[in-house]
Amino acid sequence: MLADTSSRPLSDAAFEKAQKVIPGGVNSPARAFGAVGGTPVHMASGEGPWLTDVDGNRYVDFVGSWGPHILGHRHPAVMEAIADALTRSTSFGAPTPAETDLAELVVEAVPSVEQVRMTNSGTEAGMSAVRLARGATGRDKVVKFAGNYHGHVDSLLVSAGSGALTLGHPSSPGVPAGCTQDTVVLDYNNPQQLEAAFKKYPDQIAGVFLEPVCGNMGVVTPTEEFLNALRDLCTRHGALLAFDEVMCGFRVAYGGAQARFGVTPDLTMLGKVIGGGMPVGAYGGPAEVMKHVSPVGSVYQAGTLSGNPVAMACGVATLKALRDGDVYERLEALAARLEAGLTDAIEAAGVEACVQRVGSMLTLFFTAGPVENLMDAQKSDVERFAKYFHGMLDRGVYLPCSQYEAMFVSAAHTEELIDATVAAAKEVLGTLA
């Protein structure tokens, strides 16, 4: 089922060429293989759970474009909706019914969302949500958690892993200290630190931003105590609780993490799955919060291509397929099978590692675990991860190229493919002990 995919001369040549005209040869650093070494694979096509590279090698895909392809590549209903939209135009710069269709699907699905504004990326959704939280509360400070990623938003691009209650230092040149001086970085799964922050900055915190299932330091699950304490503290101190569901929205449940855990935020950011592979982000919440957004309110936010009709058609078809199918049971069963198989493989190989999973998101950490925050995640043996990654890549399994990422199962995967992946992992882990 899986073949030797280790020969990739055309991919190597394509990367050489790309590096001359694109910084690092990539349009997003996460694709660059920086953490694992080697040359990024240039892809030619995808079909269901499969990717084919420019050399004609075929891989089973556990990246899914970093989350959007929950239905696999080229789902027939999605392809049909895109083709139909293309018969009208690629963009109007005026309202179209498809925007309301996608907004209605989001509002019906996501418990806390009554109104939603479309953007072109998760980053834009995050940036706009920060502005809205500040505009709606008249406060400046925002809280984020170490190891959580909210896009490359200046004010949230803060050195992860900073000690509790230290104000943020920018983690990229080009972000002035002024942009992050109002950002407070705390440890995930530690509600006592948030309580202390509200004491230290009374009536100053506009919003508390988090990934309610964390995927961007590898998969880390929030404790029930943590989520409940966050909700309670935000309510008591008049701050907005903002769930960044760009990755986990429509992924860990149709209504996202908030539906799965029964905790209701004041603001929600979406992306990835809602675009079905097209550039779409969104932020939403109760009408009482969203009324502050321009043109109704005075918090300005805009986009020439926001709500693009082709992207909306793709998103609408994706969400309808998720709503009307038995997709989430299938994802749960397949991902549980993968988790069990990988856990067995780890044990058989005698390697120090653990698997953490929520729904169809999972990470194999090369540390004993459990991983509850960034400090735990950073105990991972990333050199071992790099060897594991390349071993799997050469055996036809395409994984995220960093220890600190989630792998995704799609509804197009099959039990046979999961078992073949586990067999490959057994082989590779056996060489790492």
Ligand SMILES: *Cc1c(COP(=O)(O)O)cnc(C)c1O
């Ligand atoms: C991917 C991601 C983002 C950023 O989305 P982009 O579309 O890449 O800008 C923000 N937050 C989370 C949780 C993400 O996983």
